Amino acid sequence: MTEQTARSAHRPDGSDHPDVVVSLGTDHHAFDRLVRWADDYARRRPDLRVLVQHGHSSAPERASGTPFLPGEELSGAMRGATVVVTHGGPGTITQARAAGHLPVVVARDPELEEHVDDHQLLFVRRVEEAGRVHACSTAQQLHAFLDRALASPEDFRVDPGSDDGPDRAALRAGELIDLLTDGGQDGAAPATVAPDPADTWPAVTVVVPTRDRPELLRRTLRAIVEQDYPGRITTIVVFDNDQPDPSLAHAEGDRPVRVVTNTLTPGLAGARNTGVLGADTDLVAFCDDDDTWMPEKLRAQVEVMRAEPGTDMVCCGIQVVYDKVESERVLDRTSVTFGDLLRSRLTELHPSTFLIRRGAMIGGCGTVSEEIPGSYAEDYELLLRLARRGPIRNIPEPGVRVLWHRKSFFSERWQTISTALRWLLERYPEFALVPSGYARVAGQIAFAEAAAGRRGRALGWIGRTLRRRPVEGRAYLALLVVCGFPAGWVLRLLHLRGRGL
Incomplete structure (x- = not known):
């Protein structure tokens, strides 16, 4: 412990709790301005302990500093403090109020490159008007608030259970906007920890739904058995609306295969569940029963899970095969947020790449939705729910060969596709906050309606799409189909380029 930290390690009352907690969250933009203001106050009041959770900003010189704290540790420090200062992150503000504080809040300013946009400025103004925070914008204001809070702490305390009704709705809206722009977890520490020193590899269960594709299924199972993975892999083949093939089952070695019948809602979602x-x-x-894993796919994903116990899901890139033409689809990022998924489906995150902690579904966000009409886009909807829990990790390398062909289950099932996508827009009103994401889904609906021959409905959805995003290409593809261009030709041209609708 340094001399300056030792001087501020204990409060005048003898406790180890800080007098002032300043939390800057985990946003990757530096917020050095607030760190300097906290440091200046710590210099002026050497009798106090000022703790700054500074995230990606520069560490304080005078105050105690830590980049991140586990969520419960940060909440505990807040509960023991006399006053809490936060950036304008809704999650941090909510955490401070849950710890019993009326926080002093300094919003990040995009003009100072402290954030990507001005949503913190707007949000803080809104919650200040509602009396949920004390907002300030200068060092002098901050220091005055801190002096007041230390002199009259009861004026800066709230009932932790008071945030309900319209107040909670405002905070939740702010949290949502924060997810869309950053996906940050505010003051909580990132989940990454050192790998488990024990040289053990966890057992994995692979769920393979199947229907009417025996040759492709055997190829899929062979690729799973041939994985370069040191641990046990159990494959459960789920026959959906089809007679099971008991000859596939065996229990020998560390690659057993079980054969079962879908006992839940008929369709892909019920089979997965x-x-x-x-x-x-x-x-x-x-x-899926028409895809094949590359030999090192599972090992690479489990290595991420072993290193990051807080990660719920890991995906990877794909190699698309269509009519003997191959194309690679790989995301050049290692983390995907809820906001990313609202903006784009990210086809690279194919269900055959999913590796998930079972507890994140059962007892967590829930299993695959069986409410989606026809199970269309059930994988995307599950991605959205898991991304709400925390960022999805991605390995930016192909790990699965994905076969696109005319026997694909949803090929030309236009009415099912349209109905399912409309269900998705209704279930996730957050799309209304992301014009490009809404236009993408609306454009897909327009194309499906046009391909189904429902010209009037197609034109209506084309209009909705273009009002949200005039350059959305799917609207113009739908218009081509309305004018008589065969939908199958459009899809073929897209698939030959490794693209989907």
Whole structure:
């Protein structure tokens, strides 16, 4: 412990709690301005302990500093403090109020490159008008608030259970906007920890739904058995609306295969859930019966899970095969947020790449939705729910060969596609906050309606799409189909380039 930290390690009352907690969250933009203001106050009041959770900003010189704290530790420090100062992150503000504080808040300013946009400025103004925070914008204001709080702490305390009704709705809206722009977890420490020193590899269950594709299924199972993975892999083949093939089952070695029948809602969602509920391992992977894993796919993903116990889901890139043409689809990022997924489906995050902690679904965000009409886009909807819990990790390398072909289950099922996508827009009103994301889904609906021959409905959805995003290409593709261009030709041209609608 340094001399300056030692001087500020104990409060005048003898406790180890800081007098002032300043939390800057985990936003990757530096907020050095607030760190300097806190440092200046610590110099002026050497009798106090000022703790700054500074995230990616510069560490304080006078005050105690730590980049991140586990969520409960940060909440505990807040509960023991006399006053709490936060940046304008809704999650941090909510955490401070839950700890019983009326926080002093300094919003990040995009003109000073402290944030990507001005949503913190707008949000802080809104909650200040509602009396939920004390907002300030200068060092002098901050120091005056701190002096007042230390002299009259009861004026800066709130009932932790008071945030309900319209107040909670405002805070929740702010949290949502924060997710859309950053996906940050505010003051909580990132989940990454050192790998487990024990040279053990967890067992994994692979769920393979199938229907009417025996040759492709055997190829898929062979690729799973041939994985370069040191641990046990149990495959559960779930036959959906099809007679099971018991000859596929075996229990020998560390690559057993079980054969079951879908006992839940008929369709892909029910089949996946039958496998998930039948699994007895912490890690569960999905693989469609017409796709094949590359040999090192599972090992690479489990290595991430072992290193990051707080990560719920890991995906990877794909290699698309269509009519003997191959194309690689790989995301050049290692983390995907809820906001990213609202903006784009990110086709690279294919269900055959999913590796998920079973507990994140069962007892967490829930299993695959069986309410989606026809199970269309069930994988995307599950991604959205898991991303709400925390960022999804991605390995920017191909790990799965994905076969696109005319026998794909949803090929030309236009009415099901349109109905399911409309369900998605209704279930996730957050799309209204992301014009590009709403236009993407609306454009897909327009194309499906046009392909189904419902010209009037197609034109209506084309209009909605273009009002949200005039350059959305799917609207113009739908218009081509309305004018008589065959939908199948459009999809073929897209698929030959490794693209989907």
